[in-house]
Amino acid sequence: MKAKEIQELIDFISNSGLAEVKIETDEFKLSIKKHAEAPAAKAVENHYTPIPAAAPNPEPATQKEAVSESNEHANRSLLEVKSPMIGTFYRSANPDADFFVNIGDTIQKGQTVCIIEAMKLFNEVESEISGKVVKVLVEDASPVEYDQPLFLIEPQD
Amino acid sequence: MHKILANTIFLGKDLINLTECHSTNEIARNLIKNGAYREGTVVITDKQTRGKGQRNSTWHAATGLNLTFSIILTPGFLPVHQHFYFNMAMANGVLSGLATLYGEVQIKWPNDFLSAEGKKLGGMLIENSLSGRLFDTSVIGIGINVNQFSFPVPNATSLASLTGKSYELAMVLAALLGALEEQYLKLKDGALEAIKRRYLDHLYRLGSWAEYNDGHQFTGKILGVAPSGHLLISKQNGETQSYEPKQIRFI
Numbered sequence: 001m002k003a004k005e006i007q008e009l010i011d012f013i014s015n016s017g018l019a020e021v022k023i024e025t026d027e028f029k030l031s032i033k034k035h036a037e038a039p040a041a042k043a044v045e046n047h048y049t050p051i052p053a054a055a056p057n058p059e060p061a062t063q064k065e066a067v068s069e070s071n072e073h074a075n076r077s078l079l080e081v082k083s084p085m086i087g088t089f090y091r092s093a094n095p096d097a098d099f100f101v102n103i104g105d106t107i108q109k110g111q112t113v114c115i116i117e118a119m120k121l122f123n124e125v126e127s128e129i130s131g132k133v134v135k136v137l138v139e140d141a142s143p144v145e146y147d148q149p150l151f152l153i154e155p156q157d
Numbered sequence: 158m159h160k161i162l163a164n165t166i167f168l169g170k171d172l173i174n175l176t177e178c179h180s181t182n183e184i185a186r187n188l189i190k191n192g193a194y195r196e197g198t199v200v201i202t203d204k205q206t207r208g209k210g211q212r213n214s215t216w217h218a219a220t221g222l223n224l225t226f227s228i229i230l231t232p233g234f235l236p237v238h239q240h241f242y243f244n245m246a247m248a249n250g251v252l253s254g255l256a257t258l259y260g261e262v263q264i265k266w267p268n269d270f271l272s273a274e275g276k277k278l279g280g281m282l283i284e285n286s287l288s289g290r291l292f293d294t295s296v297i298g299i300g301i302n303v304n305q306f307s308f309p310v311p312n313a314t315s316l317a318s319l320t321g322k323s324y325e326l327a328m329v330l331a332a333l334l335g336a337l338e339e340q341y342l343k344l345k346d347g348a349l350e351a352i353k354r355r356y357l358d359h360l361y362r363l364g365s366w367a368e369y370n371d372g373h374q375f376t377g378k379i380l381g382v383a384p385s386g387h388l389l390i391s392k393q394n395g396e397t398q399s400y401e402p403k404q405i406r407f408i
Binding site: 084086110112116119120121122123125128146 | 237244267268284286288290293385386387402
């Protein structure tokens with residue numbers, strides 16, 4: 001395991017609320033114990049590490065305004081995120097969590113936008129395009145068909 | 158449980174052992190988000206405090222007595238429309254693993270495991286991440302009752318309750334990982350029909366009349382499972398219906 005991976009693992013563990021973690025592989029053994037007094041939200045490191053389970057950060061307002069200028073139903077180049085399967089559409093990971101994405105959010109290719117549940121399998125759907133969410137086409141927790149459009153995205157490079 | 162002796166190629170070579178966690182599936186999904194995993198990484202805990210069943214239900218496991226773990230796979234070869242074959246392959250893996258320790262186990266559609274008498278021995282919850290029309294990563298959470306003797310509900314059981322002896326959790330894990338890897342490699346080889354046949358061979362109530370409720374109670378007979386995973390039940394008037402898990406209750 002590289003030093004960077006270990007660093008990321010420690011960040012992940014310190015953000016997770018776990019008290020103790022032991023990892024063992026063919027190559028190494030790692031045991032991490034957190035002191036009870038250590039403040040859990042000690043996010044001192046500001047380098048680029050995604051925080052697990054955090055709500056998607058709203059983009060800075062400036063960026064939003066810049067895009068909305070050219071927008072307003074100018075359907076010129078909106079793309080759809082479609083459902084890959086028949087199932088139930090969920091906008092959040094669980095009923096208590098925030099929505100993965102909201103109208104106006106800028107999303108990246110590969111970002112999770114929703115969950116489709118089918119036969120008790122929970123499927124996170126990743127966006128294949130980067131851009132701004134212009135419209136959410138389906139109500140949370142409603143049934144969707146194969147290939148049904150779920151979101152309208154205004155693509156950005 | 159510090160050392161496992163699973164005879165596998167990749168499954169369980171990276172083992173993350175947590176004394177306590179909310180849900181091993183959640184930990185596994187976070188590892189994926191942070192890129193801190195390899196295919197076959199296993200997360201296991203002695204105490205799961207907020208285990209996931211279906212979306213709103215929870216899975217209870219007594220501390221240190223039972224097996225609760227999640228495995229990370231990257232079935233990028235599998236088209237999304239074949240997702241139920243993935244479910245069946247993993248269920249078959251659990252079956253085979255348990256068969257070496259106890260004997261034949263039944264699957265209650267879609268992914269619960271029952272003893273021969275029809276008591277619940279364990280369950281499985283799969284969470285995938287999809288990229289376009291293909292799978293990207295998959296987290297398979299499995300809970301098996303092993304050494305617990307008393308249960309808060311009457312229809313549950315454990316390996317120890319069934320056989321009268323206690324099991325070393327590491328041995329149970331090793332047996333399951335070996336069998337899961339074998340079934341996963343079968344899926345990778347495209348043995349879809351064999352996977353479905355094995356799943357149906359162990360399907361609880363297949364071909365026999367029993368009581369169900371789909372809003373109304375009725376007598377029906379399970380005919381099989383559609384490629385989409387829907388359960389096919391024939392009613393006494395000869396009509397066949399297909400169901401999602403939420404639409405039907407076994408009485």
